[in-house]
Structure formats: C-alpha cells, structure tokens
Amino acid sequence: MTYFEKIEKIKYEGPKTKNPIAFRHYNPEEIIAGKSMKEHLRFSIAYWHTMTQDGSDPFGNPVNQRNWFGETPMETAKNRVEAFFEICEKLGAEYFCFHDVDIAPEGDSLAEFFENLDEITDLIKEKMDQTGIKLLWNTANMFSNPRYVNGAASTNHANVYAFAAAQVKKGLDLSKKLGGENYVFWGGREGYETLLNTDMGFEQDNIARFFKMAIAYGEKIGHKPQFLLEPKPKEPSKHQYDFDAATAMAFIQKYNLTGDFKLNLEANHATLAGHTFEHEIAVARTYGALGSLDANQGDVLLGWDTDEFPTNIYDTTLAMYEVLDNGGIAPGGINFDAKVRRSSFAMEDLFLAHIAGMDTFARGLKAAAKLKEDKFFEDLKAERYSSFKSGIGAEIVAGKEDLESLTNYALNQSEVDMPSSHIEYIKSVLNDYLI
Numbered sequence: 001m002t003y004f005e006k007i008e009k010i011k012y013e014g015p016k017t018k019n020p021i022a023f024r025h026y027n028p029e030e031i032i033a034g035k036s037m038k039e040h041l042r043f044s045i046a047y048w049h050t051m052t053q054d055g056s057d058p059f060g061n062p063v064n065q066r067n068w069f070g071e072t073p074m075e076t077a078k079n080r081v082e083a084f085f086e087i088c089e090k091l092g093a094e095y096f097c098f099h100d101v102d103i104a105p106e107g108d109s110l111a112e113f114f115e116n117l118d119e120i121t122d123l124i125k126e127k128m129d130q131t132g133i134k135l136l137w138n139t140a141n142m143f144s145n146p147r148y149v150n151g152a153a154s155t156n157h158a159n160v161y162a163f164a165a166a167q168v169k170k171g172l173d174l175s176k177k178l179g180g181e182n183y184v185f186w187g188g189r190e191g192y193e194t195l196l197n198t199d200m201g202f203e204q205d206n207i208a209r210f211f212k213m214a215i216a217y218g219e220k221i222g223h224k225p226q227f228l229l230e231p232k233p234k235e236p237s238k239h240q241y242d243f244d245a246a247t248a249m250a251f252i253q254k255y256n257l258t259g260d261f262k263l264n265l266e267a268n269h270a271t272l273a274g275h276t277f278e279h280e281i282a283v284a285r286t287y288g289a290l291g292s293l294d295a296n297q298g299d300v301l302l303g304w305d306t307d308e309f310p311t312n313i314y315d316t317t318l319a320m321y322e323v324l325d326n327g328g329i330a331p332g333g334i335n336f337d338a339k340v341r342r343s344s345f346a347m348e349d350l351f352l353a354h355i356a357g358m359d360t361f362a363r364g365l366k367a368a369a370k371l372k373e374d375k376f377f378e379d380l381k382a383e384r385y386s387s388f389k390s391g392i393g394a395e396i397v398a399g400k401e402d403l404e405s406l407t408n409y410a411l412n413q414s415e416v417d418m419p420s421s422h423i424e425y426i427k428s429v430l431n432d433y434l435i
C-alpha cells in the first residue's frame with residue numbers, strides 16, 4: 001500500500017535542478033567538517049504536524065487533503081503508521097517523534113488508550129525494524145485532555161497528577177519498547193493563569209517530584225533515555241514555568257536534576273520568549289545542557305507559535321554554528337516541529353515543506369562549517385577579549401586580583417582605550433557566507 005504514489009525517494013539534485021521534489025542543498029552522504037550531513041543534522045519528522053494536524057484554525061474548518069482516513073479511529077491510526085513511514089523513508093529522515101495521543105485514539109478509558117497504544121506501537125516497531133528509522137523522542141500529551149485544564153504535574157488536583165503519571169509511565173514503557181533515545185517533557189499547561197489562586201512554589205515542587213518519579217522508573221525498567229525539558233514562555237498557559245532556557249536551567253539546578261535533564265530548544269519558542277534561537281542554544285550549550293532541537297520558525301508579525309517550516313538561512317546558520325561549537329547534537333537531533341501553512345493543504349506539501357526545511361538546515365550547516373573553518377567568529381572574539389590574555393587581564397582570570405588591587409591598578413591608569421566593535425562590518429561579512 002502506498003499513500004504517495006507519484007512521489008519517489010527524494011534525491012539530491014543540486015542547486016540548479018528545476019525538480020521541486022528534490023533536494024537542492026541537502027546531500028545526506030556529503031562530508032562537511034569531517035562528518036556526513038545526515039550525521040550532523042539527524043533529521044526527525046514530527047508525527048503530530050505531519051499525520052494528525054488537519055489545517056483547522058480558530059476561524060476555519062479542516063482543509064488538509066489526506067487519504068488515510070479509515071472506517072474507525074483505530075483503522076485511521078494504522079493507516080497513519082503506514083503513511084508516516086512512507087514519508088520518513090522517502091525523505092530519508094532517520095528519526096521521528098510522537099506524543100502518545102498522536103499515534104492512537106484515547107478511547108473511553110485510560111485502559112483502552114493503553115491497549116490502543118500497545119497495538120499501534122507493535123505496528124510502529126515492525127516498521128522501524130523494516131526501515132531502520134529510529135525514535136528520537138516521544139512524549140505524553142498532558143495538555144489536550146480536559147482533565148489537564150489546570151496543568152498535569154502542576155495541577156491542583158491529585159487525581160489528575162496520577163493520570164499524568166500513568167501517561168508518563170506508559171510513555172517510558174513505549175520508549176523502552178521502541179528504543180527511544182530521548183524523552184521529552186514540554187509543559188504546555190505547567191504554568192498558571194493568575195497568582196490569586198496559585199501556590200507557585202508548591203506546583204514547582206510537585207513538578208520536580210514528578211520528574212524524579214520518571215527518572216526512578218527509567219532506572220527500574222533499565223531504560224534511560226536522555227530526559228529533555230522543552231522551554232516555552234506562554235501558549236497555551238499565560239505564564240509557563242519553563243519560560244526559556246535560562247529559567248529551565250534554574251529549575252533543573254534547584255531540584256538537582258542536572259545529571260538527568262538537558263534541554264530541547266525550539267526556534268519559535270525562543271522568539272516568543274524574546275530571544276533568538278541561537279541565544280537559547282548558546283545558553284544550553286554554556287550550561288552543558290544542549291539536548292535536542294525543535295526546528296521551525298515564527299512570524300515576526302504574529303505573536304504566537306506559528307510553527308512554520310524553517311526557511312531562513314540566517315537563523316539556521318547561527319543555530320548550526322552553535323551546534324558545531326557544541327561538538328554536535330547527538331543523541332538529540334533536528335526535529336521538524338513544523339506544520340504546513342493552511343493554504344498548503346495538498347498531500348505533496350508534506351514533502352515540499354520538509355524538503356524546504358532540510359535544505360535550509362543543510363545550507364545553514366555548510367555556511368556554519370565554513371565560518372568555523374575560517375575561524376571568522378573565533379578570531380573576532382579572540383581579538384575582542386585579548387586584554388584578558390596578558391597583564392592585569394590574565395591576573396584577573398587566574399583569580400589573583402581583588403577589589404583593592406584592582407582599585408590600585410585603576411587609579412594608575414589614564415582613561416580606557418576601548419576599540420570600536422565594527423558590528424556592521426561583521427554582519428556584512430556574515431552575509432558573504434550565507435549567499
């Protein structure tokens with residue numbers, strides 16, 4: 001059975017090709033800075049945006065044309081597995097990600113949901129064995145079901161907390177069954193509406209208790225994926241506890257989760273928090289906590305999580321520069337947490353959009369590798385901080401100075417001779433690397 005009859009395996013045809021269903025920049029086996037492009041990029045396809053997103057928005061009905069609907073929700077779920085692996089294989093994406101609710105219907109009870117998950121993951125496992133496609137991460141959707149109206153691990157109701165725990169236990173069982181390399185927590189409703197009825201400290205303590213239970217359960221079943229926390233400042237909650245990378249790191253450190261948790265950074269979440277994607281990646285990298293990336297982009301004119309496919313080479317270059325500085329992203333990857341625009345409703349748009357995203361990251365990788373090879377930023381930074389390499393600067397770094405000794409030093413100096421940063425020049429040279 002094939003769902004995309006007219007589409008063959010996507011090939012690299014180079015920048016001059018006129019074939020829209022071909023890579024123009026992503027050449028999986030091409031070696032860049034000592035590794036193949038596919039090893040650098042570790043592309044992953046998101047089950048939710050690809051298989052279950054229907055193109056509806058708060059003002060409009062579903063528009064996406066999809067050919068995998070069956071007679072029952074379970075039949076549809078099974079068809080989706082077939083279609084999904086066809087997409088991953090044809091795109092040459094070696095990883096995928098899912099929420100529990102993306103792959104199987106919830107049915108009428110938690111027990112029925114779990115049975116459905118077992119049946120569908122049997123099928124997914126078969127497909128994984130056949131194709132060699134691997135699970136980058138899975139997660140539990142603890143935000144759609146009405147019970148999570150006030151959060152999951154940060155809920156005010158202990159029974160809801162228990163349901164959330166059951167979903168995560170199941171999620172870890174499935175992660176073990178499918179050999180998941182990471183496990184994600186994105187706290188969509190782990191936040192609050194108003195402090196008037198919220199005990200923030202208590203809710204955060206409960207989230208930490210929840211994470212410790214997940215770590216303990218992983219140890220118990222002998223399966224330890226890299227746990228990842230995915231920051232986002234708002235949406236759906238007004239205030240989300242994992243606002244950005246720095247806030248998430250403060251939480252991780254406060255509750256002694258440093259050895260078990262890293263971060264999954266998403267481009268559109270960064271911009272919603274008032275940061276650039278590369279800022280968030282740099283924060284994580286600086287803390288030794290860069291886990292994985294959710295690739296997408298926002299719209300500067302819209303203040304919500306539009307989850308567009310990444311097409312901005314400037315952003316992907318600076319993101320990939322950080323990844324190279326980190327020595328790579330594994331066991332994380334680059335997961336397209338991105339959806340086709342509402343007007344891109346055709347089946348083939350799923351391919352066109354992923355090709356656009358993969359090509360954009362490929363270009364970013366190539367430009368970033370060249371920047372590194374030429375030591376462009378490196379030399380710039382070395383020069384900029386050169387006063388700390390010798391004399392008083394070197395003494396400061398070595399911890400040999402104090403406020404008194406520095407006061408004596410400063411009193412004997414005439415004014416500081418600060419060189420200009422020439423920012424515009426730097427940006428114009430960066431442009432030469434991009435195009």
Ligand code: XLS
Nearest residue numbers: 139186230266294305337
């Ligand atoms: C939503 C998040 C979500 C996570 C996984 O904004 O990006 O898709 O990646 O729950």
Ligand code: NI
Nearest residue numbers: 230266294337
């Ligand atoms: Ni995400």
Ligand code: NI
Nearest residue numbers: 266269305337
């Ligand atoms: Ni998002």
